[in-house]
Every structure is written in C-alpha cells, then in structure tokens.
Amino acid sequence: MIIAIANSKGGVGKSTIAVHLAAWLHRHGHRVTLADCDTQQSSSQWIREAAPGVKALCLKDPDTIISELPLLRQETDFIVADGPGSLAEMSRALLLVADKAIVPCKASMLEVRALDAATKVLRQSQQIRAGHPKAIIVLSMVGKHYRLTKDMRDAAAVLKLPIANTAMTLRQIYADAPGQAAVVWDLGSRAKEAAEEVDRLFRELMPEAVSSSTPRLKAQRQRAFATS
Numbered sequence: 175m176i177i178a179i180a181n182s183k184g185g186v187g188k189s190t191i192a193v194h195l196a197a198w199l200h201r202h203g204h205r206v207t208l209a210d211c212d213t214q215q216s217s218s219q220w221i222r223e224a225a226p227g228v229k230a231l232c233l234k235d236p237d238t239i240i241s242e243l244p245l246l247r248q249e250t251d252f253i254v255a256d257g258p259g260s261l262a263e264m265s266r267a268l269l270l271v272a273d274k275a276i277v278p279c280k281a282s283m284l285e286v287r288a289l290d291a292a293t294k295v296l297r298q299s300q301q302i303r304a305g306h307p308k309a310i311i312v313l314s315m316v317g318k319h320y321r322l323t324k325d326m327r328d329a330a331a332v333l334k335l336p337i338a339n340t341a342m343t344l345r346q347i348y349a350d351a352p353g354q355a356a357v358v359w360d361l362g363s364r365a366k367e368a369a370e371e372v373d374r375l376f377r378e379l380m381p382e383a384v385s386s387s388t389p390r391l392k393a394q395r396q397r398a399f400a401t402s
C-alpha cells in the first residue's frame with residue numbers, strides 16, 4: 175500500500191507524520207519504505223537515524239514517482255511517501271499512484287479554508303481515479319483544549335474529506351524529535367503523552383496494520399527485507 179502524506183501547504187506537519195507513521199508500521203512488524211519526495215530530504219535523513227529498519231529513498235522527479243513507487247509495492251508492505259510542500263507536479267504524480275492520502279492540516283478556520291487550494295491536486299486525482307486515493311484530514315498542532323468547531327467540520331465536508339477523530343497536539347517534543355534522531359516513543363517519559371497520541375492516531379488511520387500474520391513470521395520477513 176502506498177500512503178501519501180499530502181498538503182501543498184508548507185509546515186503543516188507532513189514530515190513529522192510521515193516519519194512517525196513509517197517507524198510505527200515498522201514496529202508493528204511490517205516491511206516499510208519511506209519515500210521522501212521533498213527536495214529538502216529531511217524525512218529520509220531522520221528516518222535513517224530513528225528507525226534504521228525502514229528503507230529510505232529520495233524521489234526527485236514526477237516520472238520517478240510514477241515509474242518506481244508502484245514497483246516497490248511488490249517488496250514492501252507499506253510505502254509512506256512524504257509529500258513535497260509546493261511542487262504541484264510532484265504531488266500530482268504521488269496522488270496518481272497512492273492508495274491512501276493523509277492530509278495534515280493546522281486546526282484553524284483559515285487553514286481549513288486554505289485546504290480547498292491545498293487539496294486541488296488530490297481532488298483532481300480522485301476525479302480521474304474514481305475516488306482514489308481515499309483521503310482523510312489529520313488536524314495537526316492543535317491546542318490542548320481544542321474542540322473541532324462546526325465551521326471546520328462544514329468546510330471539510332464541502333471538500334468531501336473526513337477528519338480523523340484523533341488530532342496531533344502542539345507539543346515541543348514533536349519539534350525536538352528530529353534533533354534527537356528519534357521518534358517520540360524513544361524519548362522516554364516526557365514524550366509519553368505524545369507516544370500515546372500517535373499510537374491512537376495511527377490505529378485509527380491504519381486498523382489493518384495492527385492485525386494479520388504472526389509476530390515470528392513478521393520478524394523473519396523484516397529481517398529478509400532489511401538485508402535485501
């Protein structure tokens with residue numbers, strides 16, 4: 175399965191979610207590749223240090239995304255693609271091959287309104303591909319006492335995008351994690367709440383990833399994948 179983390183707006187939490195999702199899927203025994211489609215290549219660097227069992231690769235142009243990502247499906251259970259900020263042609267290519275899209279969005283009315291423009295390429299792809307990739311908004315950097323307002327729910331409904339029940343709270347530990355070359359569940363007690371939050375979020379987004387095959391079988395497949 176190819177999961178694209180996509181929002182053409184910059185700084186909304188794409189790389190933070192991509193790296194944590196890739197590392198979380200790996201922890202659950204899957205063979206995972208993180209495809210970094212951003213020219214800054216920050217998420218591939220981060221994942222190499224934080225979860226060396228995840229394969230990391232950088233895809234630099236739309237043609238490579240279209241030709242290579244589908245091929246990788248054969249050797250990987252999950253490909254998590256960290257989308258580029260503003261490069262529309264890269265996003266278009268990614269959304270033409272993705273099975274699922276996660277759309278991080280900051281939780282303000284202005285940001286949700288901007289989603290119309292920021293998800294244009296996603297909707298084009300859904301029109302062409304009979305509704306694929308299936309997409310869901312994840313609210314990111316929300317305040318601790320945040321509540322989803324009716325305005326925001328309505329704005330998302332107009333775009334026909336559901337909103338995940340679990341949001342990512344604004345926490346310093348998420349911003350610190352790349353500097354520590356780690357994901358939050360490796361950062362001890364001060365990251366406990368963040369670790370629980372991402373676990374809850376990914377269980378909601380990827381329920382299929384926490385069942386299937388026995389742990390021993392998974393470990394064998396992961397070892398073979400890591401050495402391939």
Ligand SMILES: Nc1ncnc2c1ncn2[C@@H]1O[C@H](COP(=O)(O)OP(=O)(O)OP(=O)(O)O)[C@@H](O)[C@H]1O
Pocket residue numbers: 183184185186187188189190191212258259314315316342343344345346347348349350
């Ligand atoms: N939940 C959060 N709480 C606090 N800081 C966060 C959170 N999520 C992300 N950040 C920080 O916000 C900044 C932007 O996040 P990130 O790099 O994940 O966004 P992005 O969408 O990938 O950006 P770009 O479009 O530039 O690639 C980073 O400094 C990151 O550490």
Ligand SMILES: [Mg+2]
Pocket residue numbers: 188189190212256
């Ligand atoms: Mg990024």
